[in-house]
Structure formats: structure tokens, C-alpha cells
Amino acid sequence: MVHVNEVRAQVAASYARLGLPSWPDPHPAIASPVLEEYSRVTSPERYRVVEARASVWAEVLSTLPSVEVEPVALTDLDRVAQAGGATAGVRVSSTRLGTLPLLLVTEQVPLAEGGQTMAVLRICVDRASVVLASAPECGCDACDSGSHSLLEAIDDTISEFVGGPSVLLRGPDWYADWRPGGGSSGGEGRGPDHDQMMQLCRRLSAGEAVPLPQGSEAFVSTAWLR
Numbered sequence: 001m002v003h004v005n006e007v008r009a010q011v012a013a014s015y016a017r018l019g020l021p022s023w024p025d026p027h028p029a030i031a032s033p034v035l036e037e038y039s040r041v042t043s044p045e046r047y048r049v050v051e052a053r054a055s056v057w058a059e060v061l062s063t064l065p066s067v068e069v070e071p072v073a074l075t076d077l078d079r080v081a082q083a084g085g086a087t088a089g090v091r092v093s094s095t096r097l098g099t100l101p102l103l104l105v106t107e108q109v110p111l112a113e114g115g116q117t118m119a120v121l122r123i124c125v126d127r128a129s130v131v132l133a134s135a136p137e138c139g140c141d142a143c144d145s146g147s148h149s150l151l152e153a154i155d156d157t158i159s160e161f162v163g164g165p166s167v168l169l170r171g172p173d174w175y176a177d178w179r180p181g182g183g184s185s186g187g188e189g190r191g192p193d194h195d196q197m198m199q200l201c202r203r204l205s206a207g208e209a210v211p212l213p214q215g216s217e218a219f220v221s222t223a224w225l226r
Contacts, residue, residue: 097222099164120136162224167201
């Protein structure tokens with residue numbers, strides 16, 4: 001079985017050959033953003049690199065014998081299609097038992113100024129409504145940490161998922177994500193206790209049949225790769 005770090009290295013090498021633009025961290029040495037940066041997006045077109053990175057990931061993964069990649073019709077992207085912003089999507093799935101597919105969806109998010117849009121990559125699990133991560137999380141100048149950090153966040157999310165195992169819990173207004181190296185939880189409402197959710201995720205990953213919090217859904221995936 002191929003190791004996920006090998007795949008990640010191939011992604012980096014293939015992407016480098018594209019010669020796409022990069023930009024440094026505008027806040028080096030933990031420099032604090034100025035107030036006006038929070039309402040400004042400089043050169044939103046540069047965020048097209050997130051779609052390119054996703055395409056390279058899909059291309060490299062498609063070369064593995066256990067992985068299948070297929071385009072997804074925009075009408076099937078149940079989360080982003082409702083907003084009308086989805087411009088591209090691929091489903092990347094493993095034939096290994098117990099795995100769930102990834103959906104890599106590019107959405108064009110309208111900006112407040114000038115009628116411009118900004119590309120945002122949604123990394124989703126099983127279906128487009130189950131978002132594991134978005135890149136960038138926020139494209140404003142204050143939150144920008146440079147292209148290297150942005151692409152690394154994409155690589156971390158995809159490699160941790162395919163390296164598995166992963167458990168995602170989704171409640172009405174809260175979430176919990178777990179992997180062997182750690183986990184996170186949060187949401188707009190008051191969700192269950194974090195430690196309890198992490199313990200529940202560990203048990204789900206081990207194959208236990210355990211009751212879920214009311215109104216929630218679990219997404220459990222084993223490793224695609226080593």
C-alpha cells in the first residue's frame with residue numbers, strides 16, 4: 001500500500017511544475033493586522049490556486065489502483081448548489097472497505113466590493129453538505145498568512161483524511177471531527193461536551209455501535225492509504 005506521505009510529495013512536485021503564483025505571509029513575525037485589512041481582499045483572483053491544488057490532488061490520487069475519480073454534476077452538490085456558486089466538483093473515492101469518498105468542490109464566493117468573486121475550496125466528506133474544511137477559511141487581508149500556509153492547510157486536511165481513520169459528527173448547529181492525532185469541535189449553538197464527543201468518535205472508529213446525540217449524524221471512514 002502506498003504511504004500518504006509519498007502521495008503528498010507527488011502532489012507538491014506536480015503542483016510546482018504548474019508555475020502558479022505565490023505570495024508571502026503579509027504578517028511575518030506575528031505582526032498584527034491593521035483594522036482596514038479585515039474588510040479588504042487584495043487580488044481575490046490569486047485564490048484560484050486552491051482549485052489548482054485540488055485538481056492536482058485528484059489527479060495524483062487517480063493514479064492509485066484503489067482510488068476512483070469522477071466529476072460531479074453541479075446540481076448534485078447539495079450544499080453549494082443552493083447558493084448557486086459551485087463551479088466545479090469531483091468525487092474522489094477509495095474501493096477499500098469502510099472508506100467514505102471526498103468531494104472537492106470549488107465555489108465562487110461574492111465579495112462585497114466591486115462585484116468580484118473569490119474562489120473557495122470546500123473539502124467535503126460523502127456529500128457536499130458535510131464540509132470538512134474550507135480554503136481559505138477567510139480571504140480577507142487580515143486573515144491571509146500567505147500561499148504556502150494556504151496550500152499546506154489543504155494538504156493537511158486531505159492527507160489526514162485519506163491516511164485515516166476519521167470520524168465526523170454533525171449536529172443541528174454543532175460539529176465534532178476526530179482523527180487519531182486529535183480532534184476539534186464547535187458550532188453556532190451549544191453542542192455536546194468536547195471530551196465526550198472525542199470519546200464517542202474513538203468508539204465509532206473502533207466499530208462500536210453506540211447511540212448518537214439527538215439529531216446528529218456520524219460519518220466514519222477507515223484509512224485509504226497507510
